[in-house]
Amino acid sequence: MGTVCTCDGSHNHPQADPRFPGQRDASDRRDDVRYGPSVMTVGDITPDTIWAVLCESARRHPDREAVVDGRERLSYQQLAASASQAGTAMTAAGIRHGDRIALWAPNSARWAVVALGAHSVGAVVVPINTRARGAEAAHQLRTTRSRMLFVDDGFLGTGYAAMLRAAAGESGPDRPVLGLPDLEQIIDFHREPDLHITSWAQLLRRATTPRPVDLRAPRRVAPPGTDDVAYIMSTSGSTGRAKGVVLRHGQLVRVYRSLSERLGIGRCDRILGVTPLSHSFGLNAGLLAALAAGGCYVAVDVFDPVTALTRITTERITVLSGPPTLFTDLIAASPAERQPQAHTPRLAVTGATTVAAPLLDRIRLVLGIPLIVTGYGLTEASGTVTARYPESQTVSLAAPPLPGVELRVVDTEGNAVPEGTAGEVLVRGYNVMSGYFEDEAATATALDGDGWLHTGDVGVLEAGELRIIDRIGEMFIVGGFNVYPSEVEQVLSRHPAVGEVAVVGVPDDRLGERGIAYAVPRQGHSVTGQQLVEHCRGALAGYKVPSEVILLSEMPRIAAGKPSRLALRELALQRRAEHRGVG
Known part of the structure; x- marks a missing residue:
């Protein structure tokens, strides 16, 4: 059902950004990846991991654009080199396999470089939403015991470090925030360093010599395995205190390869990254899906509908995904008559209980997007449970699950309800989280003994397709x-x-x-x-x-x-x- 890609791959690639050094040709061997004189040398790489996805795409199409962030445009070769260098710098700062590093910053090329760099050495990424307040961020950092935090201080006038200190205590002689004893460093992407803040340039200077990897070391510096943790994603917090959802490399790669295949996403596609990378769907259906397909992720730090419409044309965006509000805002900002030079994405992806047929019709009529996909997901199921195949006519709000994912709809006693009857949605499969980070009680509430995830969502299952009605608590x-x-x-x-x-x-x-x-x-x-x-x-x-x-x-x-x-x-x-x- 996929769309065949016929583009020639020709894009303009400016010279390498000096802020991402260490860029040169990648080896053509998957099991012997080396990037640049100042970055890590890696031996065997487990194939079904996020780091392996990047390495494979860099091997196949090194010169294709991978991530675009305004004037920063990184090819796959440059992205892999920059991420590898960032990973080497993290190890020089003491980060090891399984350690947690947090990102509290907007969508950007550097966000991608840090996350992928952490994966290159087996570290776990803890994304924090830029809208989170100091107490919320401190809760995530404290419960995950994150050792390193990356911020973009001053973004939209927000002082992240100051807000964190106000919530968790001032700086100490050897800690940037006294109330967070595990946090050893705060790295700012753009600010000049001070006593308690490390600059991006300072961090990268630590990656000065090759660091051969001994995969036999007990606490190794090495790429992750399929079952290793990739992210600890925060739940939205709409139903109580946010919890940390544990998602692993192998399950994420499998989910988003399956989704990309169903949606027909290929190396010609350019995905507009509006949904925050701190959100499971924005991170994985945006950045990971693009990397797995050899496509391009175009980062958007601040969503402005007029600016977004311009970027859709200038960046030749082909896939637009996000909540219904994204499309509502774009429709409201669209001119009464489409400009002849305006570029039209080929695919719109959205999903929520409030998606209505009139909105889908307006997406086609006003935005001119021919194919639409609706679906359902939640963080505890890697962001995706169901998705329709792309359709050019009226789209049903019901959708089939991804291959290998099971669905049940049950009553309050846990008994299956007749087809077409509303009940709580249960999900089981490789996409389901292994649990909440170090929270056995919450995990036992969400996951039963047979591996079924109790979603708290009300839905109807008919002919193998699920339609979500609402949250039980709403x-x-x-x-x-x-x-x-x-x-x-x-x-x-x-x-x-x-x-x-x-x-x-x-x-x-x-x-x-x-x-x-x-x-x-x-x-x-x-x-x-x-x-x-x-x-x-x-x-x-x-x-x-x-x-x-x-x-x-x-x-x-x-x-x-x-x-x-x-x-x-x-x-x-x-x-x-x-x-x-x-x-």
Whole structure:
């Protein structure tokens, strides 16, 4: 079902960036990879690891663009050399196989270089979302016992190091943050060094001599194996304190090779990296999928829809993936008539309970993207569980699982429900995490004795395809009847004036709970909340109709970019208190 790639691979490649030294021809042998005079020499490489994926792509197409970040454009040969040098510098700083290094920085070429460099020496990467606050980042660093942290201080005016110290204690004589005893170094990508901050240039200067690898050493400096941990990904935290999801090299490579094959992603594809690399899908369906296919990952640090539309054309983007809000914003920013010189991606990939057919139609009509894929995933299942094959007509919101992935839908007692009946979604397969990092209690709650992951999502399974309805915890009860927010959101999203919508349940003295909807109107459209309530009356049972629809100029979001239902509930409760004359 894949798309055959027929491009000639001709792209302009500027001279090597001096900030990524040590670049020269790669060996043509997979089992004897050597890059540059100042970087690590590696013997045997396990084939199904992220580092091996990069090495193989560098061997096959050394001069093709691998990662683009504004004016920084790295070929596969340059990326492998830079990552290998970064890995060597980490080992010189004391990082060894299995140690954790954290990245608290926006999407960039250096983010990719650091993560891949860590993989080259078997270190584990801990991504931290740039929207995380100091206490949240300190929690991740403390629970993972990360030894090294990379930041981009000053990004969007954010002082990451200062924010971390405010949350976890000031610097000490031998530690950058006293409240994080395992953290030995903070490396800043662009800032000048000081007593407690190491600059990027300082770190790279440590990679001055070749470091032969002894694979027999007990605590070795060596590439990882298939079963070694690649990432400890943070859950979004929307259902409580964030936990660390353990994902391994072999499972990630298998998942995203399968996904790339289903989506037809090949060496001609250029993927726009809008979704943060701290997010499982953004990292793996973006960077890893591009590297595995020999394609190009184009990093976007700050999403601005107008700028993104320009980059889609200038960078000849072929694959655009992200949550529904990404496409809603791009559609709103698109000119009334498409410019003749505008480039059109061939494939759009999205997935969420709020995806509605009207949005998919607008993706085709306004953005001109012919093929659309919907799917479902969660961090605990490597970011991907199901995905449709690319379709050029109306796309179903139900999708089949990846090969080798099993699905069940069960009731509250754990019994399988009849086909077409809603219940909790269970997933089992190679994509499922091995557990939460050093959290046996949380792991036992999520994974049962038979290896089934209890997702907490409500779905319907029909003819082998899964359609997600909602989160179990987001359902509310109106007068004894269950209401799933996504069902109401689907109806509201069909209104031509609605750009984005979210529904929450709030306490009600008579009914127990009632629904409140929040909507962001589409640009250039006018609508009232009462008009949207009436729109719902024509499509929903009375108990499902929201008691009111509140219009917003912008939707509040959690770190993963999803609407923050917690913030919306708090807003509704505040309005309720004001109406009662309290506060």
